[in-house]
Amino acid sequence: MGLAGCHIPWNDPYPAGTTAKPILLRAFSAPPKHLDPVMSYSSNEWGIISQIYEPPLQYAYLKQPYTLEPLTLTRMPDVRYLNEKGQETTRDRAAFSEYTLHLRGDVRYQPHPAFLAPNRELSAERIAQLTTPYELPTGSRALTADDYAYAIKRMGVRAYQSPILDTMMAHIVGLKKYSENVSQAYEKLKETRSGGGFFDLRPYAIEGVQVVDTQTLKIRIKGVYPQFLYWLSMNFFAPIAWEVDAFYSQPGMKEKNLSLDTWPVGTGPYMLVENNPNFRMRLMPNPNFHAESYPCEASEGVSRALLDDCDQPLPRNGGVLYTLEKESVPYWNKFMQGYYDASGVSSDAFDQAVQLSSSGNIGLTPIMQEKGIRFLGGVQPTIMYFGFNMVDPVIGGLGENQRALRQAVSIALNMEEYISIFLNGRGVAAQGPLPPGIFGYEPPPVGINPFVYRWENGQLVRRSLDEARALLEKAGYANGIDPATGKPLKLYFEAVGASPDDQARLAWLRKQFAKLGIDLVIRATDYNRFQDKMRQGKGQIFMWGWNADYPDPENFLFLLYGKNGVVATGGNGVNYANYANPEFDRLFEQMQTLPNGPERLRMIRTMVHIVQQDAPWVFGFYPRALALYHHWYHNAWPNMMANNTTKYLRVDAAERVERIRQWNEPNRSALWIGLAALLGMGAGAIWLYRRRQQQRAREEGGSC
Structure with missing residues (x-):
């Protein structure tokens, strides 16, 4: 009775008073593997570290088309075009492009023990006592141009496994040579220091990276590459203080799970103060965060209510509490009870939450409307695909037989059915690697995948299973029989997750292959092991997804560029299918530096046709995003490019507490009856x- 008097709901999953604080309440479904920006490239990881780290640029929150703006810079980078002798020239004659970054003078790092010299020389006994870095005294310092240079130097150490190293070596002058030298030096250091130790990158230099002074950095790249500005908005280019590297390099730190991979250190609006990835993670505002205000400008079509916080200081909330929720049903139930501020919509909850009009438009059910719940939606600049490992002796290769096998599977995997069953229609069957909204995407009939679909009477029609079986016979597996064994051909799918939803998807997948007489064997593992397997090129068939890092076709087509293959790069690439077609690669290298226009579009059409024919992927679907959020959750906007949007969000904690109280009153009559x-x-x-x-x-x- 005393608890009821305090209005603490009986089912509150948080410590007392949590929901009354102006913090965001969120969930995560799997522990993040990497929080070190040099190697992190998964959306669940970026959702956290993008709130902590600050690359030079960011996307304007409320503007469309997507627009870059300075984050830690005083203005957008100055760009000069240079000839072979380093003399200024015109864009069309440029051998190099030089980007000059002018840093703000008021940016400081979050409090952290690394910035106090004694903490970089701790005894083994003291390190053994630590569970978090914040058990030590903390310090801070101002951001400098050296910190951005140091981040690029870390990228070049091959052992740090940056997934974009090979991509950047093709652009940043001198990075390849630097990487070879510094990687050898690192390996030698490992041999001489078995217990670890600080590998100081400050003495090493990259030809194309020049620190002019504490507030000025120059980066020289080869030729003309306009997409480089997009890269400067990504976490790979977030600053790293050498002191932090030195602090975490002390012998014994790794054994205590203390590293940049677990305890990031940045200049952004938040700092990670609790990291228990099997239960809970917590961000709190960085007390040293520089001045930044909520935007006062928005593109046409953006609700004027999103400008109510115009010019107010950021962040607009008091932090974020993330709780691990492995299952969708408990997550959904807690959202409906008010214990999470926002939620996606699982298949189980779709009918409860969403109603479709006769024209297919999405609306909310009366139950949702009564609770004041709102939604945001739209096709994401994302592709989900089934990949074939092209170095696999059975499913891979560019021979006619292997190509026919992959085309047969591409027809058999009925993505329209998948979208209907598992996504409740929230997706668009993909015809190629480019999603809507990206230059080069063309809707059917122009952009149709002719190897999987036909265009009949103004409609897209999937080719028949008879056509798929004919391709299978052409591949040497008539009726799905492997001539080497006389039994059904066995193929292997690398699976992640063991939830009921996952099991239903896997059962559906086996059924699709069975239509061709193929026996699909499921090899299940956890997400971290799955990532390792993919980086080692050991999988055969897998499902993967890609969110656009920047709104340019290069950011999707580079997933199929041969030199980005994970096997070819020793696990550092992003081409998980290990696809390598010389003609595609040649066109890619020409296309990536061209401005959007007819010539670039012609090249992209040819490239898309090549991969449609080679079928290194089953081009799965482009997801339709549908996010629900409560009435007390303000400033939500679906900026699909920006990852650092937490700072803009605001919650009315008093309203949240009151709604939670209303929605979670115990049924007293039932209690008395019981x-x-x-x-x-x-x-x-x-x-x-x-x-x-x-x-x-x-x-x-x-x-x-």
């Missing part, structure tokens, strides 16, 4: 017990 039933059962049990005791006493008395 209590009465228990009391009745108890009284009956007591009566029965006494009766048995009396009966026993009479029996014993009779025997005397």
